[in-house]
Amino acid sequence: MRVRLEGITKKFGPLKAVDSVSLSIEGGEFFTLLGPSGCGKTTLLRLIAGFSIPDSGEILFGDQIINHLPPHKRETGMVFQNYALFPQLNVFGNVAYGLKARKMPREEIQSRAQEILEKVQLKDLAHRFPNQLSGGQQQRVALARALVIRPRVLLMDEPLSNLDAKLRINMRQEIRKIQRDLGITTLYVTHDQEEAMTISDRIAILNLGQIQQTGTPSEIYFHPENRFVAEFTGTSNLLEVNVLSYDLGKSLLHTEFKGHQMLIKYPQQPPSRALVIMLRPEWIKIVKDEKENRINLFQGRVVSVTFVGFMVKYQVKAFDDQLFTIDIQDPQGYEMKREGENLFFRFDVDRPVVIAS
Amino acid sequence: MIRKYLNIWNLILLTALVVLFLSVVYPLFSIFRASFLSSETEQFSLENYGKIFRLPFYLRCLRNSLWVSSLATILSLIIGIPFGFFISRFHLPGKPLIKTLATLPLILPTFIGAEAWLLLLGRNGWITNLFHSVGIGLPTIYGWKGIVLVFTLQFYPYVFLMLSASINSIDKSLEESARNLGGGPWYVFRTVTLPIVTPALVAGAMVVFYLSIENFGVPVLIGEDFKVLSVQAYNEFISEMGGNPSMAGALSMVLLFITLLITVGQKYWVERKSYAMSSLRPPEITKLKPLGTFFVWFFCASLVFLSLFPFFVVIVSSFTKTQGPVMYFGQFSLKNLANALRVTPRPILNSFFLATAASLIGVIFGLAVSYLVVRRRGPVTFFLDMVIMLPLIIAGTVLGIALAVTYNKGTIVLTGTWMILVLAYFIRKVPFSIKTTSSILQQIDASIEEASINLGVPPLRSFMKVVVPVMLPGIAAGAIIMWVTTLAELSSTIVLYYGPWATMTVEIFQYMGSGDFGPASAYATILIVSVIIPLFILHRILGKDLTATL
Numbered sequence: 001m002r003v004r005l006e007g008i009t010k011k012f013g014p015l016k017a018v019d020s021v022s023l024s025i026e027g028g029e030f031f032t033l034l035g036p037s038g039c040g041k042t043t044l045l046r047l048i049a050g051f052s053i054p055d056s057g058e059i060l061f062g063d064q065i066i067n068h069l070p071p072h073k074r075e076t077g078m079v080f081q082n083y084a085l086f087p088q089l090n091v092f093g094n095v096a097y098g099l100k101a102r103k104m105p106r107e108e109i110q111s112r113a114q115e116i117l118e119k120v121q122l123k124d125l126a127h128r129f130p131n132q133l134s135g136g137q138q139q140r141v142a143l144a145r146a147l148v149i150r151p152r153v154l155l156m157d158e159p160l161s162n163l164d165a166k167l168r169i170n171m172r173q174e175i176r177k178i179q180r181d182l183g184i185t186t187l188y189v190t191h192d193q194e195e196a197m198t199i200s201d202r203i204a205i206l207n208l209g210q211i212q213q214t215g216t217p218s219e220i221y222f223h224p225e226n227r228f229v230a231e232f233t234g235t236s237n238l239l240e241v242n243v244l245s246y247d248l249g250k251s252l253l254h255t256e257f258k259g260h261q262m263l264i265k266y267p268q269q270p271p272s273r274a275l276v277i278m279l280r281p282e283w284i285k286i287v288k289d290e291k292e293n294r295i296n297l298f299q300g301r302v303v304s305v306t307f308v309g310f311m312v313k314y315q316v317k318a319f320d321d322q323l324f325t326i327d328i329q330d331p332q333g334y335e336m337k338r339e340g341e342n343l344f345f346r347f348d349v350d351r352p353v354v355i356a357s
Numbered sequence: 358m359i360r361k362y363l364n365i366w367n368l369i370l371l372t373a374l375v376v377l378f379l380s381v382v383y384p385l386f387s388i389f390r391a392s393f394l395s396s397e398t399e400q401f402s403l404e405n406y407g408k409i410f411r412l413p414f415y416l417r418c419l420r421n422s423l424w425v426s427s428l429a430t431i432l433s434l435i436i437g438i439p440f441g442f443f444i445s446r447f448h449l450p451g452k453p454l455i456k457t458l459a460t461l462p463l464i465l466p467t468f469i470g471a472e473a474w475l476l477l478l479g480r481n482g483w484i485t486n487l488f489h490s491v492g493i494g495l496p497t498i499y500g501w502k503g504i505v506l507v508f509t510l511q512f513y514p515y516v517f518l519m520l521s522a523s524i525n526s527i528d529k530s531l532e533e534s535a536r537n538l539g540g541g542p543w544y545v546f547r548t549v550t551l552p553i554v555t556p557a558l559v560a561g562a563m564v565v566f567y568l569s570i571e572n573f574g575v576p577v578l579i580g581e582d583f584k585v586l587s588v589q590a591y592n593e594f595i596s597e598m599g600g601n602p603s604m605a606g607a608l609s610m611v612l613l614f615i616t617l618l619i620t621v622g623q624k625y626w627v628e629r630k631s632y633a634m635s636s637l638r639p640p641e642i643t644k645l646k647p648l649g650t651f652f653v654w655f656f657c658a659s660l661v662f663l664s665l666f667p668f669f670v671v672i673v674s675s676f677t678k679t680q681g682p683v684m685y686f687g688q689f690s691l692k693n694l695a696n697a698l699r700v701t702p703r704p705i706l707n708s709f710f711l712a713t714a715a716s717l718i719g720v721i722f723g724l725a726v727s728y729l730v731v732r733r734r735g736p737v738t739f740f741l742d743m744v745i746m747l748p749l750i751i752a753g754t755v756l757g758i759a760l761a762v763t764y765n766k767g768t769i770v771l772t773g774t775w776m777i778l779v780l781a782y783f784i785r786k787v788p789f790s791i792k793t794t795s796s797i798l799q800q801i802d803a804s805i806e807e808a809s810i811n812l813g814v815p816p817l818r819s820f821m822k823v824v825v826p827v828m829l830p831g832i833a834a835g836a837i838i839m840w841v842t843t844l845a846e847l848s849s850t851i852v853l854y855y856g857p858w859a860t861m862t863v864e865i866f867q868y869m870g871s872g873d874f875g876p877a878s879a880y881a882t883i884l885i886v887s888v889i890i891p892l893f894i895l896h897r898i899l900g901k902d903l904t905a906t907l
Binding site: 051071075076078080086149 | 802807810826
């Protein structure tokens with residue numbers, strides 16, 4: 001089922017929780033709304049579930065406008081942040097709840113509940129009550145309960161935020177696998193950028209009720225369209241540079257940053273003289289021999305070194321007072337610099353991303 | 358636009374507002390209007406208020422009301438504060454029992470307490486006669502002394518309960534850090550503990566004052582010539598029945614003004630001064646030296662004994678041979694009880710029927726209103742929440758008069774039917790039901806319901822299927838509290854009942870008036886038992902204390 005939002009606005013008092021949001025989720029797609037708390041992502045999800053009605057704009061399931069369809073007729077399956085399991089019903093009772101509401105014959109309820117419980121690996125716990133289950137198990141019940149009614153859309157509101165880090169990674173893969181098996185259109189809400197990157201087909205990044213960017217995880221990571229997206233989707237080094245000239249033949253921008261020349265690959269005439277460029281920490285290399293390649297080569301002083309295991313994180317100060325974060329991957333056998341030491345670093349001309357001026 | 362507001366819960370909201378308008382707002386407006394009518398010309402006039410503030414008789418009623426209520430409040434604080442501290446801070450033998458028994462007077466009808474003290478210290482009382490036989494005259498219990506005695510012994514538990522709840526919410530580390538900064542025990546008590554518990558003490562004092570000033574049964578039974586506002590309003594109303602109830606209305610308005618003032622003052626002051634605290638480590642309970650323990654224990658135990666002794670006396674009296682006002686203590690007889698249960702059971706059945714009807718309506722209404730107030734926050738439900746708590750500040754006599762005045766003529770005539778009793782009970786007690794159900798509803802996450810709706814069950818059915826089952830203990834507790842307090846209701850009943858619908862409380866009141874202590878005690882005993890058994894069940898099955906709901 002394709003889900004479309006067209007110019008959705010929802011106000012709470014004077015505050016626009018959702019501000020003219022339009023997006024389209026394709027059938028079978030795993031789509032994530034990513035943003036900081038208070039950005040409107042949960043409000044958007046609840047609008048789709050029907051728990052509130054938009055002030056303007058349209059919500060479409062397929063070609064049907066469902067703005068005023070009451071929530072119990074929307075055929076969406078929602079997984080709540082706190083799971084919202086019915087405490088007085090056991091696992092089977094919880095899973096069968098939606099089927100009973102649809103007045104299905106008893107045998108079909110049995111077989112469908114069995115099938116979904118098997119899928120989420122809870123077959124043996126069907127008679128347990130929610131308070132006898134671990135967090136991960138409750139999560140599976142909530143998922144099974146939402147899936148068993150074969151909803152048109154699966155809606156998930158920060159479903160993993162109450163689990164510990166390890167379990168979260170396991171559940172994330174499991175959810176993804178089940179979603180692929182069933183081919184169900186899924187809208188997922190999270191504030192965790194890593195979670196969003198690993199689980200989604202596409203992501204919409206929200207801030208202050210507005211969509212900042214929509215795209216696949218790699219599009220968003222490698223080509224953020226603005227400062228907010230760049231900073232929210234991972235660590236980024238942002239530099240405000242001035243354009244000196246543009247070489248159309250080589251597609252090269254000559255820019256200047258605090259008196260130092262920087263060369264940046266860019267496909268067209270720059271939109272303005274002042275630009276912001278972004279560099280991910282792992283795009284910058286630390287160079288042993290400063291003579292090897294002098295393009296975009298700069299000197300800095302180590303402010304701090306953090307050994308993470310799979311990488312070493314440097315904070316380096318350069319150009320008087322500009323801090324750079326630089327990640328060195330796979331540091332085995334690598335000779336770490338110490339605080340206060342000087343070093344040279346460089347990046348290739350095709351790495352920097354120009355984000356709006 | 359209409360479509361947006363047309364749903365089942367808004368329909369329920371509308372119904373609730375209409376019910377409240379008809380049962381509280383409009384009746385209050387009716388006596389308010391009546392109080393400005395001249396009793397002779399039926400024209401607008403201020404003569405009733407003029408009388409109250411000029412005629413010595415009415416001024417004395419006002420002064421009397423304020424005097425007994427203030428005195429009862431001060432005495433309740435004097436005994437409730439040490440009691441509360443002792444219970445919360447010291448190891449005492451048999452503490453759970455003392456605590457449970459100490460809260461018992463709260464649900465026992467005050468006018469039965471008054472009856473018991475008359476049995477003991479009245480003109481023909483057991484103790485009076487005992488002292489008389491050895492030639493000693495005792496001071497009279499009639500008048501303000503007796504009223505204050507009964508009020509203090511029955512209302513001090515409020516001070517104790519609110520105080521100990523507040524003490525137990527103080528995190529231990531708070532006092533520890535004060536000690537660590539160099540404060541001695543008394544200094545810490547004065548500068549840390551006391552300021553924190555003061556709002557609770559003020560709240561407790563206000564409750565005692567309110568209950569004292571609105572009380573009808575105690576002053577009417579032992580006040581004799583000492584008239585208070587609630588009693589005088591009733592007298593005016595009864596003597597003017599069929600005529601013009603404007604004087605009763607004006608007295609009611611004065612009483613309402615005082616109770617309103619207290620409530621507003623409490624809300625304003627207590628809320629401004631309250632410190633919200635989530636206690637992680639409750640304060641330590643100290644073990645005193647044996648002698649200290651004994652004295653503290655003796656104080657607490659004798660206070661509990663003194664407050665419950667009257668009810669014991671009433672029960673004993675009901676098994677005693679009587680002849681009119683003469684009690685033959687020591688001579689066992691089942692005559693009075695048998696009479697009440699077999700010959701004239703109608704008042705008992707009336708009480709049970711009316712209480713059950715009012716509680717059932719109250720539970721359903723309370724559930725709906727709780728839901729609206731907790732889950733559908735908005736300006737309209739906020740207003741609903743305010744109006745629904747209004748009956749808590751209206752004296753029973755005032756509400757009774759208001760309903761009688763409103764529904765004795767016009768399109769809806771209820772005065773002189775049993776339905777008006779049910780209406781009065783329902784509206785007077787429904788705040789208890791709402792308090793219990795809404796506090797439990799607040800603990801149930803809204804997403805449970807949304808999950809059910811999301812799975813295809815319409816909103817109202819979702820509420821019934823997944824929320825109500827979880828709320829059942831709270832609903833049951835609210836229902837039982839409503840039921841037992843309705844059973845003990847005298848002040849509104851006495852205004853509204855008519856012949857065949859006399860309740861147990863009316864019978865007790867009338868037998869007391871004519872000096873027939875035997876039948877009065879029999880009904881009182883049946884009433885006490887009917888009140889205690891449900892509360893005992895509530896305590897055992899649900900593990901809920903009545904103190905949590907009152």
